[in-house]
Amino acid sequence: PITVDGNPATAGESLNAGNTVATGTSAHGAIDFPDGSYLKLAPETSVQVTSVQLQKNGNLQAIALQQKVGRTLINVEHLASGASFTVGGHSVSAEVRGTQFEVQVNTNGTNLIKSFQGTVKVSGGGKSVNVTKGQQVSAAANGTLGPVVPIARDPRDPFAQAAQCASTVSTGTTAGTVQTSTGDAISTGQTAEVDYNSPGGTVSVALCYPGSFMTLSLIEPNGTEHASRNGTSPVTGHVSGPPGKWRAIVHAIDVAVAEAYAVSFATDAPCSANNVDDGVVVRETLSNSQIASALADSGSTGVSLTVQGASSTSARIVYYSNLGGVPISWTIDFYAATPDLGAVITQVTVRGVNVTTQVIKNLSSYGGQSISTIPSGFTVDRVYSCASAGGDNMMVVEGHR
Template identity: 75%
Template sequence: HGAIDFPDGSFLRLAPQTSIQVTSVKLQTNGNLQAIELQQKVGRTLTNVQHLANGASFKVNGHAVSAEVRGTQFETLVRPDHTNRFWVFVGAVKLTGTTTVTLKAGQEIDADANGKLSNLRSNQFDAADPFPLAVQCAGSVSTGTTAGTVQTSTGDSLATGQTAEVDYSSPGGTVSVALCYPGSFMTLSLLDPSGTEHASRNGTSPVTGHVSGPPGLWRAIVHGIDVPTAEAFAVAFATNAPCSADNVDTGGVVRETLSNSQIASALAESGSTGVTISVQGASPTSARIVYDSTVGGLPLSWTIDFYAATPDLGAVITQVTVRGINVTTQVVKNLSSYGGQSISSIPSGFTVDRVYSCASANGDNMMVVEGHR
């Protein structure tokens, strides 16, 4: 299992035995995607693309066929014999092989090894495919929770008598959990940080629960009750943790924040003038910090996007200007030559699970880092 996350909230999830090559990527100065192209050589992927700005593009190439999107969620399967299949969950996908077809939400299509598109139909899924379940589960816990706290996990398929555990480090509040499976019969047990097991949940997928509790490690136990042939499953967690500057450190779970009001207070206390630092925008997968300075009469600005490079905190420089001149490429190149690539993996003293940014009720933007020790 693997994943690629982008600063604007777009992501790519990879099933086992999947091979992907990022052939090109370009970020806008604000850190959002401008253009990206991927080559999927073999395997199965789930792609979620945020709504792109005019002129931006996101393209996934299968074998002899390509998919271009702007704001959508879709799945791609490239088999070892070079045949392909595409499913769309949200939005629309423009597929180009020997012909061009626009695939809409709820539809799937095949493409042979030569790029011939055929058999356009409603979505049908293999019981061993975890991605439709991941989409269903993520949607089930998204209402009434904080977007940046969502964690969706898939694992190896389960059969009768087998169990699987999925852990979640909660910053506190009401924990929402969902189990999704394609058929047969699975149940879900939820253990809170004290070890108390809440009533086993069962029923038609998705199986959901909402339990209030303190910060700590929550454990979901999935039981295969009546699953004659092994089936995929997905578990999603989220909390309703407010967008506030409250920090948490239980010795196990960690939540650290950096808000614009905190930054402004620190700058004022230090007596700094001619300098502004702020968290800009909101993203469920990253935080963008912008620095502007006129110290010494030299206009200088930079933008850095922070993200979860588990187990560390990751960062990427997306823009540097001096006197209004963009010098990003030169700065990044020079940093790299002096070992500056370490910015992509910054030890934090704990395992970083999630990084996101949000705005509080009073408009105070902040960066939130959540993880565990």
């Protein structure tokens, strides 16, 4: 199970400073942040949110986490100038600006930090070092840092495989469609299945594993099975097909000692305002041109509603009005709180004065929350925002029934 402060957690649950998220023996969890940054928790991991600060425009100013034990994969969006993202281990800390890295805190108090992308500044024992892509650094229980060395092979580490697979399928595909899955380690004779609900187009898939020998089978929505792919990691495949549920079957052929694995999917579905609903796969879009047309048809004046920016893991909608001489604006970030659509208020201003804290406090007093989940009539798999070739920004929600 996954818990928050010792109580059973629910998807999309709001977190506040001081909350601790923990995973059980076979549980995998994730913490999502408004800017699209996220943290994935391996089984038997505990992380406390120590502080989250937002800028006036709703962007992240500072995030601080304390990892008590276990293994996490952290993906940080490129932060604005002056912003920070810090993860504390046992007697060490890792600070980044825009990168993907792993933190492992062992029960004996030792630490291991790996960088899969970008640079991580690791501090401990009165010393700081920069760990760049493909490197790792260990730290003793007292914080003393070891030398920075190339990442060592670890058959039990799913996150090293996840980072490799996600990078593999990112080329030539739409960023928001990337989905990476990890599972329990498997050994010779065992199989594992990973499903992906594709909105259509060319499906790219990758299997990553640390050694030995595994193969990958890809099954289309119509049941057509493609010949088992094999070779050195990553094992890849690219198949064009209609919207539907695709399946990847991982076969452990010669794996004497159980190894971790990861499977990533992505498609080249274009960033365009077209919806899909074939009874299984659902894709819904909301573009700025659609919003502008709806506002014009309604006769609304002095009001604007726009999808702002682009993110592979979230979508931001900004509202502004000046009715009766009172300027009001608010910002809501949307994300996948599977099975629902998650939403968080990140900024509210009235006459240029930031009243976000007061609004959230009042919502709470009436039983509301700053973060909520919105039932959508289908299971939400992914939420992202992008810009079409013509510059039309849009929010995309993909899922399945």
